Amino acid sequence: MEAGELVIMPTSRWYMICCDAGDADACTRIFAAKRRPTEKAMVLVAPSMDAVRQHFRLTAEAELLADAFWPGDMALLLRWRDASDGSRYRMVGTPWALVTYAPGLLGELAARASCLIAATTANLSVMDAPGPSINLAEVQEFIAKSGADVSVAVDGGICPTANHLTIVRCADDRTELVREGVVHTRAVMSALRRPAQT
Structure with a gap:
């Protein structure tokens, strides 16, 4: 991927097309192939929690969610620590980036790559x-x-979940569920130590 290549990896949810998040040309090729608007950012697949903390500002509630669900089926909308990172990795969003720490083969790819991955x-x-x-x-x-x-397209068989990542925005003054997916709203509220919404 460091040479601008696109790869497709299986997850429990579905197959993901991936590239170097800092390679604007590779990211643009994915957007063009999917016919996806560039305003709809891709997800940044972090190689580790250390990398997440290095690049992003995590609130106390973001830490609770990461501890409960990562690696796993949740993505957090987080602010970049450094605006220059937001500019370099703009295809995964700026000033907010959509970030996940993935399990399985996608997580292994992120951990072994010498670049941050967009998917x-x-x-x-x-x-x-x-x-x-x-x-x-x-x-x-x-x-x-x-x-x-x-x-490369890795054959991972049938993806059994066929559902989206749950997305939570973690701002300094507010944590809010943006999209329910694999991780249910009740589980999110439980991790945040809040009463379940009715």
């Missing part, structure tokens, strides 16, 4: 297109229809 689901972002790929046949169909110049 998004392997599917077209257009009306009436199939949802994100959950098996290799769907990945191959996505590559054929999108023309994505993918160097």
Whole structure:
């Protein structure tokens, strides 16, 4: 990926197309292949909690969520510590970035890469297109229809969950659920030590 290559990796949720988060050309090729608006940032897959703390400002509640659910199926919207990082990695969002610390093969890739990884689901972002790929046949169909110049697609079998990351925004003055996904709202509230919403 350090040479601008695109790779597709399986997760328990679905297959993700990935590249070097700091390579604007590689990120742009993913957006173009998916027909995804560039304002809709990709997720930054962190290699470790140390890397998350190095690059982002974590509130006390962000630390609670990370402790409860990472590595796992949650992404946090976090502010960059350094504005120059936000500029360099703008394809994953600035001044807020969408950050996850992933389990499984995607997490292993992030831990072994010499760059930060940007990822998004392997599917077209257009009306009436199939949802994100959950098996290799769907990945191959996505590559054929999108023309994505993918160097490697790892066969992880069928992705059983077929659901999104839960997204939580962690601001200094407020923590709010942006999107419920694999991690249920009640679990989020429990980790934050708040009563469940009814």
